[in-house]
Amino acid sequence: MILIIDFGSQFNQLIGRRVREHKVYCQIAGPDISLEQIKEMNPEGIILSGGPSSIYEKNSPKADIKILKLKIPILGICYGMQFMVHALGGRVAGTGRREYGFAELAVKEPDGLFKGIEKQTTQCWMSHGDSVEVLPKGFKATASTENTEFAAIANPAKNYYGVQFHPEVEHTPKGKIMLKNFLFNICKCKPSWTMQSFAQDAVDKIKNQVGDNQVILGLSGGVDSSVAAMLIYKAIGRKLTCIFVDNGLLRQDEAKQLKIRLKQHLDINIRFVNASRDFLKALDKVTDPEKKRKIIGRVFMDVFEAEAKKIKDVQFLAQGTLYPDIIESVSAFGGPTAVIKSHHNVGGLPKKMKLKLVEPLKYLFKDEVRLLGKELGLDEDLVWRQPFPGPGLAIRILGEVNSQRLKILRQADAVLLEEIREAGYYRKLWQSFAVLLPLKSVGVMGDQRTYENIISIRAVTSKDAMTADWAKLPHKLLGNISNRIINEVKGVNRVVYDISSKPPATIEWE
Numbered sequence: 001m002i003l004i005i006d007f008g009s010q011f012n013q014l015i016g017r018r019v020r021e022h023k024v025y026c027q028i029a030g031p032d033i034s035l036e037q038i039k040e041m042n043p044e045g046i047i048l049s050g051g052p053s054s055i056y057e058k059n060s061p062k063a064d065i066k067i068l069k070l071k072i073p074i075l076g077i078c079y080g081m082q083f084m085v086h087a088l089g090g091r092v093a094g095t096g097r098r099e100y101g102f103a104e105l106a107v108k109e110p111d112g113l114f115k116g117i118e119k120q121t122t123q124c125w126m127s128h129g130d131s132v133e134v135l136p137k138g139f140k141a142t143a144s145t146e147n148t149e150f151a152a153i154a155n156p157a158k159n160y161y162g163v164q165f166h167p168e169v170e171h172t173p174k175g176k177i178m179l180k181n182f183l184f185n186i187c188k189c190k191p192s193w194t195m196q197s198f199a200q201d202a203v204d205k206i207k208n209q210v211g212d213n214q215v216i217l218g219l220s221g222g223v224d225s226s227v228a229a230m231l232i233y234k235a236i237g238r239k240l241t242c243i244f245v246d247n248g249l250l251r252q253d254e255a256k257q258l259k260i261r262l263k264q265h266l267d268i269n270i271r272f273v274n275a276s277r278d279f280l281k282a283l284d285k286v287t288d289p290e291k292k293r294k295i296i297g298r299v300f301m302d303v304f305e306a307e308a309k310k311i312k313d314v315q316f317l318a319q320g321t322l323y324p325d326i327i328e329s330v331s332a333f334g335g336p337t338a339v340i341k342s343h344h345n346v347g348g349l350p351k352k353m354k355l356k357l358v359e360p361l362k363y364l365f366k367d368e369v370r371l372l373g374k375e376l377g378l379d380e381d382l383v384w385r386q387p388f389p390g391p392g393l394a395i396r397i398l399g400e401v402n403s404q405r406l407k408i409l410r411q412a413d414a415v416l417l418e419e420i421r422e423a424g425y426y427r428k429l430w431q432s433f434a435v436l437l438p439l440k441s442v443g444v445m446g447d448q449r450t451y452e453n454i455i456s457i458r459a460v461t462s463k464d465a466m467t468a469d470w471a472k473l474p475h476k477l478l479g480n481i482s483n484r485i486i487n488e489v490k491g492v493n494r495v496v497y498d499i500s501s502k503p504p505a506t507i508e509w510e
Contacts, residue, residue, distance in 0.1 A: 002026040002183065003043040005033065007051030007061045007079050014466050015047055015077070015168045017365055018179050023191035028363070031063040038067060045073040045187035048080025050166065054130050055082045055092050062087075073159035073186045075113075078128055081153065081162030088136035088160075099126040099164075102171065103145040105152070112142060112154050113161055113178045115185060124151070125171035128164055159186055170467060195368070195375045199231065202360045206235035210316055215358060216308055217242045217318035218300070219270060220390065221258035224320030224361060226266065226382045227373040231360050232318050233268050234376070240318070241269045243307050245300065248276025249392030249401075251417075252410040265379040275303045283394060283401045287438075289510035292401070296391045305354060317355035321362045322369065365464040366430075386431050387465070395510035399438030404491075409436040411489040412455045419481045420459070429471055430462035434485075435498075435509050443493030452493040455485055459497075460507055468502040 002019050006012040006028050019026040027041065038046075046067060053060035065087040068074065076084040082092045105124040107114045124145070132150040135141070139160070143152035153162045161182065167175030183189045215232060219225045219242040232240050244262065246255040255274075262270055282295050308314045361369055366387060373383040393409055394401050413434040420432045435456040443450040457478070462468035482495040498505075 001041065001043050002045050002047060002187065002189065003033075003038060003041055004028045004047045004049060005031055005063050005067075005080070007031060007049050007063075007083065008053065009050035009078070011166060011168055011466065012049040013363060013365070014464065015049055016363070017368070017464060018168045018176065019047075019183065020193060020368070021176070022180055022183055022189075023193045024183050024189045025193040025197075031061040033063070035064050035066050035070075038070065043072060044189050045075065045182065047182075048074065048076040048083055050078030050080060050127070053079060054094060055079070055086045068160075071158075073182070074161070075182050076160075076162040077168070078164060078166060081164060082130060082132060084160065084162055085132050085136055085139075085153075088139075090132060090136040090139070091134035092130050093133045094130045099128055099131075099145065099147045101126065103147070103151075103165065105143050105145055105165065107143045107152075108141065112156060112186070113152065113163070113167075113181050114142065115181050116177055117174050122174045123172065124165035124167070124175075125169050126165050131164065132162075161186070170463065195371045199234075199372060199375055202231055203235040206232055206358060206360055209358060210236055210239070213239070213315040214311055214313045215240050215316040215318050216304065216311065216314055216355075217358075218304065218320075219244045219262065219266075220320070220388070221254075221262055221382075221385075222320070222388055223366070223369055223373055223378075223383055223385055224322055224387075226262075226320070226378060227369050227376065228318055228320040228359075228361055229266060229268055230373070230376045230378055232358065238269065241271065241311055241314075242266070243271045243273060243304060245303050246272070246274045246276055247279040247296070247300070247392060249279060249296075249394045249406070251388075251393065252414040261379075261381065265382060271307060273303060273307055275299070278303065279394075280401070280403065285400055287399045289395060289398075292394050292510065293391055296394060300390075308355065315356060316358045318358040318360075320369075321359045322364060322366060365466075367463055384427055386426070386429065386433075389508055395508055396433060397436045398509060405436055408453060408489060408491050409434060409455075412436070412485045412492060415484045415488060416457060416481055419477060419484065423474075423477050425459075425471075425473065425477070428461070430460050430465065430468060431507055432457075432459040432471070434458075441494045445493065450493045453491050454494045454496060455489075455492050456509075457481060457495060457497050458507070458509070460502070462502075462507070465507065466502075468507050470499045470501060473497075 004015055004026055016026045016028055086092050103124055103126045104121050106121050110117055131148055138155045139153050141150050142154045145151045148164050151164045167178045217229055219229055229242055279299050282299050286292055370383050389395055397405050397409055416434050420426050437454040439454050440451050441454055459471040459473055460468040461471050485492055485495050
């Protein structure tokens with residue numbers, strides 16, 4: 001197994017994902033993990049993640065430097081490399097030559113991390129302000145960029161390696177080869193970790209956590225909560241009760257369709273609760289996106305706790321929380337990761353929640369959850385359903401949420417999804433949805449001046465939701481979508497297309 005020490009990078013779990021893609025098991029721990037704990041884990045290698053801090057900042061995260069004496073191969077990424085250099089007597093400095101985005105990496109020799117990368121230059125993704133100025137004894141530079149002399153370093157005698165760039169992101173095309181070299185050539189790992197082994201391990205953990213208690217699960221009909229339900233059901237059987245809450249913020253006819261689909265495909269206790277009035281009343285005149293999320297989380301838990309009282313001995317609330325939800329909502333492992341937005345099942349939960357959480361998927365990405373769903377025998381329609389946010393259309397309506405604005409967005413979104421499916425793009429896209437803007441624009445309809453709403457179309461491609469690119473949909477398809485929305489949805493006279501990538505934008509608008 002590989003131990004990943006999290007220094008607060010937005011990409012720390014992406015490192016884990018890359019390791020798992022090579023069928024190698026890994027665990028993530030904070031920098032405060034003790035030397036004794038590491039010895040008990042007995043890892044074949046250690047990866048030090050990046051992070052937003054400077055090594056000289058007060059309270060910047062630091063691991064026990066004695067890990068460098070364990071004779072275990074170590075790979076430092078970005079801040080992780082700077083920590084290693086600093087701990088071993090080298091020098092790191094804020095040189096003023098910051099480097100963000102794509103860079104051409106000049107590889108000095110195709111060995112170590114770069115074995116099999118024959119070209120002298122390859123593309124990499126940089127994101128740093130500080131740089132290594134002086135190498136510790138025994139290290140050599142193995143790659144550089146125009147701005148960064150020590151873009152990659154190595155001490156082969158001690159199996160210490162460092163890269164200033166991020167090999168774990170898609171923007172470093174040869175990054176997978178570099179990590180593969182570290183795992184198999186340097187750490188001597190064996191490819192033995194699979195979704196089947198994860199499922200069995202997760203079932204065992206759920207049994208140990210829950211015991212003989214009852215569990216309720218928030219079932220949305222999406223792949224995350226459906227896979228979580230199947231996994232927990234395999235662990236505890238009929239002690240699981242699923243609750244589907246219609247919050248009034250779902251897409252057109254979605255509650256009715258999901259009710260039929262869930263009953264058909266999941267042989268589990270499911271209770272259906274219509275709480276749409278409660279949610280809409282609580283959201284009345286609220287426009288701030290963070291307040292919306294917090295309110296939805298609070299009402300969601302109020303409904304859940306009221307329903308839980310009808311079931312004896314409920315001690316646990318299960319959720320289909322994924323890792324992108326966590327790292328955008330809270331600091332991972334108490335570390336310094338920047339908070340981007342609160343997710344209703346993470347940052348939106350009340351502090352004094354009476355139920356304990358069961359989150360068996362919280363360290364997985366969406367594509368891994370889909371693989372797990374297939375492993376568990378989940379229906380294809382559920383496995384490949386596009387992600388839909390827990391707060392629903394409330395965060396796709398910018399500004400005030402009310403029944404009239406919900407009606408407009410539902411109709412526009414229904415047209416969009418119908419056209420996307422008919423054109424054969426539904427499975428090709430990570431997400432495709434409509435957003436109602438808090439603006440109106442002047443238009444002309446039937447020789448009359450109009451002043452009506454604007455719909456923005458968002459369609460993205462992605463593998464893990466950590467990064468995403470706007471989808472290059474055919475102009476004819478976009479034209480059909482626009483014409484149909486304007487013609488069929490009363491109150492809309494303009495449609496625009498969002499061509500922002502993530503980062504710097506997020507996939508959802510709020």
